[in-house]
Amino acid sequence: MCCTTALLDASLAAAADGKPSFSADPLATWQTDGIVWSLAAANGVVYVGGTFDNVRPPGAAPGQQQVKRRNFAAFDAVTGKLLPCAPSFTGHHHTVRAMKASADGRVLYVGGSFNRVGSTAVANAVAFDTSTCTLSKTFRPSVSATVRAVEPTDRAIYLGGDFSRIGGQPRNRVAAVTPQGALLPFRADVDLPVRALAAATSHGRLFVGGDFESVNGQGARSLVTLNPTSGKTVLTYPNWFPPLSSVKTIARDKTRFYVGAEGHGPGIFDGRIAGRLTNGTLVWKDTCRGATQAIVPYEGVLYSASHAHDCDETPGGFPERGDRQHLLAQSLDNRKILHWFPDTNDGLGEHVGPRALAVSRGTLWVGGEFTQVNGADQQGLTRFGARDTGAPDVPVLAVSGTGPGAVTLTWRASSDRDDASLTYRIYRDGKLVAQQTKTSTYWDMPKMSHTDTAPPGSHRYAIEVTDGTNTSPRSDAVTVTVPPKTDRTRAAGGPR
Template sequence: MALLAAASLITASASAADTDEKTLTADPLATWQTDGIVWSLEYANGVVYVGGTFNKVRPPGAKPGQREVARKNFAAFDARTGRLLPCALPFSGAGNTVRALKASPADAVLYVGGSFTKAGRASVASAVALNTAGCSLRKDFRPTMSSFVRAIEVTDNAVYLGGDFTRVNGRERERVAALTSSGSLLPFKAEIDGPVRALLAAPEFGKLLVGGNFNMVNGDLERSLVALRPVTGKTVLSYPDWLPLRSSVQALTRDATNFYVAAEGRGTGIFDGRLAGRLGGGEMVWKDTCLGATQAVAVHNGVLYSGSHAHNCRDTPGGFDEGHFRQHFLAQSVRDRHILHWFPDTDGGTGEGNGPRALKMAGQILWAGGEFTTVNDRPQQSLTRFTAGPDRGAPQEPPQLRGSASRTGRVTLTWRAAWDRDNAELKYLIYRDGKLVASPTRRSTEWNRPTMRYTDSVTPGSRHRYRIAVTDGQNASARSKALVVAAVGAVGAERTKARR
């Protein structure tokens, strides 16, 4: 027990060297699943709303087809417990998908966008609003959209919609529009030549940030990112050279001072990572170098969480070289882009194989949705959650000992370092004949697992059994199988033998 108490001094929440940002744990909470892709998440009044392209949901641990409950492209869950809630308005028709969810500032209304013609039994046109109290469809917000709605932002003065559409309520609005809470079209107007995928309001700075797959805005070159005036739609700020040709903005988020961009590049080596900019002056704060089509971002307590299939992050602090794996979740310091030691993972999943598609902080819990079918190598489809603790995950790939003995009674043990999803520094517990004799520590990652060594002094001619375990301070692996070492005397051969 004293040993575990000492080991607990290792921080359970990860941080990069010389930074103090604490991440969530990498251990997923029990979470319901969907039978299709989750595209959007929103949090309001203790409820997480889920939108996507799916027909049913099922409980944690259930396999496809087991214990399924009908939910057509929309579901609601208790944000803290994860319990499925009765709010179950089906969305169907047209593209048969919900792509955008956004709550009003006071959480009284949930706006829903996508490609659908039915909300329950009501005929609609790709955008509606629900009362969060009672989950009832509002009759006053029924705009007629000519095509996909992919993004929604809401302020005290307007509901902004972005997407592929070119007409709203029969009037020209090129891929972005502003409406009142009762669905009337506002004068706000901008000319955008490609789909809008992300909207972010910064009314205190007089801006509405717009991201997507476009090149021209209001007659000027504005590659994938622009800031518009919230009332008129006129361009207020450009971000020249922030994103190269064929790199689009998939998501935007913000904190009090900065905004954060998730980018996807179309083609080999095109910018796929994340960047940060000042909301006020518009200066770039940092830009990372990871490849891997970033789809979602969320910021919490000084940490930027992202969903992508990151690879080749070698030029980003804390990053990794091109290898044989894709990392689908990352955490970075908002101060300097440093990749923090937080590595839960998913597979690419169905659809386009991008894994996570949406992230949302719900209180102290990070919800993630997408097209994945596994989380941390275990079956879990399209939804998962992470929280601040407790840390429940033991280190990965526990070490196995090798050893040799010298003629002077010295036994040298070697092993390959383990790694942990949310702790960089691990402690190795070395036992000789059942007694702890050493507990060295070492930092490691999945892609950097150094060979470690310990030399023990014993009586020449004696025989000993060595075992090793590894702990992150809260969770320890089982002890390894025994390595039996016969320490030779002044004359003789060196001998080692492993036993269970």
């Protein structure tokens, strides 16, 4: 077992290149007038669920150019175009909380707190034919309270949430139904809400996360693995989560499962964990604070939505600064935080920023309660592609000293959201005279300098910075008068 596990880990490490697939520059994206709780992708379409009444085009101000969409909308994954699939979800708390498509993309399963889809009476869980955007006539499980997680497999659709009954039968917060909606014998007793599910049926495991302390009558804080057929406990994870930390999101790839948590109070855990599918053992655990809401592994990188702060003990991380970083990329192999720092604000509701992630057709979609992305107005929804279009910040150039035949220039290193290594170009009177390359981050921008040997007279200096693809505008020019070298200076070998 040890050797097999080591080979799997080595294979994954070789496959993970540690480089994000996405730029940190957002693409033009439609917006919502409320909170996005869930995203799902199928066949080149991204489905958006949440608590909102309307969507509006990229760049439109709140209340302008609105198109009615009641808690559900669909978009082309690549172009971002709003699609006509627009069932309305109403009643109860009129919100969509969970969505996931079947493996073949033909069916979209939706859960939340609602009792009508269009004019059809339902009870918190439904399914759609994705080719026609029509409501399934058979998948109508009657769920007694909010559904917060949906996990479809070929034989069973797993539901998690706040409920205690399905179809009038007892099911405490987790249940399984057939693809036609009939209740299955699977049964587990969970004492508090379930918020995340991930199935690995080939390994005989269903991962369940949430607020709970007890499952099937034994202690199981926040995370448990169940038998996907019976619901019996397979594994618990003692010491993984302190009190008052809840699992909000679970994802998996071929060899590992990944967990994100949110905590409240001192000594809590807010970060991310990687474990092995084969035996449930811990691979790594980061220590960032800041309530992880969603994770998605993609091409060797784990993307997460949170409001991260104080990541100083995680490789590549940042210290506590009193601010928040809402999107992160980490190496799947070793948890290192990679240089990819698009950001949102905290936004509406509970002020945690992004809440949902999905990747489709090479585009990363992000939903949540934010109202800004990278400092620009953008509500509820954004997305990122592969093309890097953002230039680094423009440095401010200053003169720290002049002497006969020489000028010393200083500036603070810039930051760029998706490139750590930046090249700085110094111009004298419009002509390139020097360049330097330096690594920097938004929390560590070192002071830089250059001494230019210049002929006597008046000169104008400016600086620009490039990430290799995009170049900033040149800075405002500073004018310097360089005195000529004196006889004494020449004799001494120039300025010192």
